Amino acid sequence: MNRVAVIGGGAWGTALAQVAARAGRETILWAREDDVVRAVNADRQNPVFLPDIDLDPNIRATGDLAELAGCDLWLVVTPAQHMRAVLEQAPRCEAPRLLCSKGIEERSGKLLHDVAAEASPGAPIAVLSGPTFAHEVARGMPTAVTLAAKDTDLAETLRTALAQPAFRMYVSDDVAGAEIGGAVKNVLAIAGGVVEGRALGQNARAALIARGFAEMTRFGMAFGARPETLAGLSGLGDLVLTCSSVSSRNYSLGKGIGEGQAASDLMADRKTVAEGAFTAPVLARLAQAHGITMPIVDAVADLLEGASVDRVLEGLLARPPRPEGV
Numbered sequence: 001m002n003r004v005a006v007i008g009g010g011a012w013g014t015a016l017a018q019v020a021a022r023a024g025r026e027t028i029l030w031a032r033e034d035d036v037v038r039a040v041n042a043d044r045q046n047p048v049f050l051p052d053i054d055l056d057p058n059i060r061a062t063g064d065l066a067e068l069a070g071c072d073l074w075l076v077v078t079p080a081q082h083m084r085a086v087l088e089q090a091p092r093c094e095a096p097r098l099l100c101s102k103g104i105e106e107r108s109g110k111l112l113h114d115v116a117a118e119a120s121p122g123a124p125i126a127v128l129s130g131p132t133f134a135h136e137v138a139r140g141m142p143t144a145v146t147l148a149a150k151d152t153d154l155a156e157t158l159r160t161a162l163a164q165p166a167f168r169m170y171v172s173d174d175v176a177g178a179e180i181g182g183a184v185k186n187v188l189a190i191a192g193g194v195v196e197g198r199a200l201g202q203n204a205r206a207a208l209i210a211r212g213f214a215e216m217t218r219f220g221m222a223f224g225a226r227p228e229t230l231a232g233l234s235g236l237g238d239l240v241l242t243c244s245s246v247s248s249r250n251y252s253l254g255k256g257i258g259e260g261q262a263a264s265d266l267m268a269d270r271k272t273v274a275e276g277a278f279t280a281p282v283l284a285r286l287a288q289a290h291g292i293t294m295p296i297v298d299a300v301a302d303l304l305e306g307a308s309v310d311r312v313l314e315g316l317l318a319r320p321p322r323p324e325g326v
C-alpha cells in the first residue's frame, strides 16, 4: 500500500490526501479542475475547495486519470452522482477501492459499493464513513471513522495503511450499514438546518435527531444494515455532527431554506456539493417502494421541490401519534 491515489480534489479528497501523506504514503491526488492541480503542485494549497490549509509535500496532484494505474490503493472521493462515470473513465486495475463519498445513485437507486463494483469489475471494495469535517481532518484534529469491508483482512490492511493517532479507524464488515448512515444523515442534516433557519428551537433539534435516527434505522434494517453500525460513528455520530453546525454544507442549505430562500436559488451555481439534495428524492422513492415510513425525509424532498416551509412543518406536526419504538 505504498502508492495511494485519491480520486477527487474537493475538500474531502484533499483532506484524505493529507491523511495518506501523513501516514507516509506516496500520494497522488486526481482533481478535475486544472487550477486545483496547479495550486496543489505549485503552492501546496487547494484554495478552491479547502482554503487556508498547508498541504503535505508528499501530495502530488494530476489531472490525468491514467497516472493512477500503478497505485496500490484508490480512495474514491467524487460526489456520489459522478462516481460511476469517473470510475468508468479510470484505468482498469484491481487496486482496492476505498469509497469515501456519501450518497445513493439517483438514477439507479443503488448504494455506492454496488455502483463501484459495476464500474470497477474485479476490484475489492471498502467504505470509509463517519463524522469528519474535511477542514478538521486536514489540520490533524482528532477524528474517528468507520472503515467497512466484507473482507475483514482487507479492512485491517487499509486501516494499517492509513490510521494515525488523530485519525482513528474502527473496522467493520457492515458495508451497507456504513453507507446508509452517511447517505441518510445528509438528508436529515438539511432538515437540521431548516430547524435552525426557522428558529424552531433546541427541543425541535433534539426531536429531529432522535426521530431522524429512527427513520435511518428503519431504512437501514430493511436494506441489510446492522443496528450497531447505524448507532455508531457512520450513522448517529455523523448525524449529530451535521445536524449541529453550519460547517455542514447540507445543514447550511437547510438553514437557507428555513430562512425563506428558494432551494433552487441556493442550489444554483454551487461549487461545493450538498449530497443530501441529490439523495433525498431517491431515498424518499426507495422508502415508499419498500413501505418504509420516513416523514422527515419526505419533508426534505418536498422542500427541495419548492414546497413551503410552513406547510411542510404543519404536515409533520399533524401526523397521528404513534408508539415511540422504531
Ligand SMILES: NC(=O)C1=CN([C@@H]2O[C@H](COP(=O)(O)OP(=O)(O)OC[C@H]3O[C@@H](n4cnc5c(N)ncnc54)[C@H](O)[C@@H]3O)[C@@H](O)[C@H]2O)C=CC1
Binding pocket: 008, 009, 010, 011, 012, 013, 014, 031, 032, 033, 049, 077, 078, 079, 080, 082, 086, 100, 101, 102, 103, 132, 133, 134, 135, 271, 272, 273, 274, 275
Ligand atoms: N467535505 C467534507 O467534509 C466531507 C465530504 N464527504 C463526501 O465526499 C464527497 C465529495 O465531497 P467534497 O470533497 O466535500 O466535495 P466539494 O464540495 O469540496 O467539491 C466538489 C467536488 O465535486 C467535483 N465535481 C463537480 N462536478 C463533477 C463532475 N461532473 N464529475 C466529477 N466530479 C465533479 C469537483 O471536482 C470537486 O471535487 C461527497 O460525497 C461528500 O458527501 C464525506 C465526508 C466529509
Ligand SMILES: O=C(CO)COP(=O)(O)O
Binding pocket: 102, 130, 131, 132, 133, 134, 186, 189, 238, 241, 242, 247, 248, 249, 250, 251, 273, 274, 275
Ligand atoms: O459528511 C460530512 C461530515 O461527516 C460533511 O457534511 P456536509 O457534506 O454536509 O458538509
